[in-house]
Amino acid sequence: MERERKFLVLRLPGGLNKFPHERIRQGYLGIPNLQEPKPVEVRVREHAGKHVITVKGGRGGSRSEVEVPVDDNAFRSLWRLTHGRRIEKVRYRIPFGDFMIELDVYRGKLRGLKTAEVEFKSAGQFRSFRPPEWLGREVTGRDEFSNSRLATRNSPPKLS
DSSP, X not given: OEEEEEEEESSOOTTGGGSOXXXXXXXXXXXXXXXXXXXXEEEEEEETTEXXXXXXXXXXXXXXXXXXXXXXHHHHHHHHXXXXXEEEEEEEEEEETTEEEEEXXXXXXXXXXXXXXXXXXXXXXXXHOOOOTTEEEEOTTOGGGSHHHHTTOSSOOOOO
């Protein structure tokens, strides 16, 4: 079970490039129908020279997640099927107390959007987390900020 909260980023923290980071490409094979009680999404991702297929079920801050490695040929075949449903970003891993903040700086059609996610081991951690001052509004569970929906957009969502 994955427990995470997602935030918009007010400003990038200083010295960002000193933190470990990687370029990520991900495309969606199946985007959830949010009218279903237990929506499911399926994506392929390329990062750090590795390829995986991921299936996520549920909605909001707690969802099930299964990730399976795939070889280069399988990834290339599946990637072709994601046309029109892709995102590119650079992910920075920033330690913050007992937590790891994964800051995503989007590229391509979503350039300008910056979000951060924090994953938690328990429901108590999930509820009690206090974000650093450089994080802004929480968007956990907001459909327009889910990566599967972002992948279908031609520009970042309006920050209303």
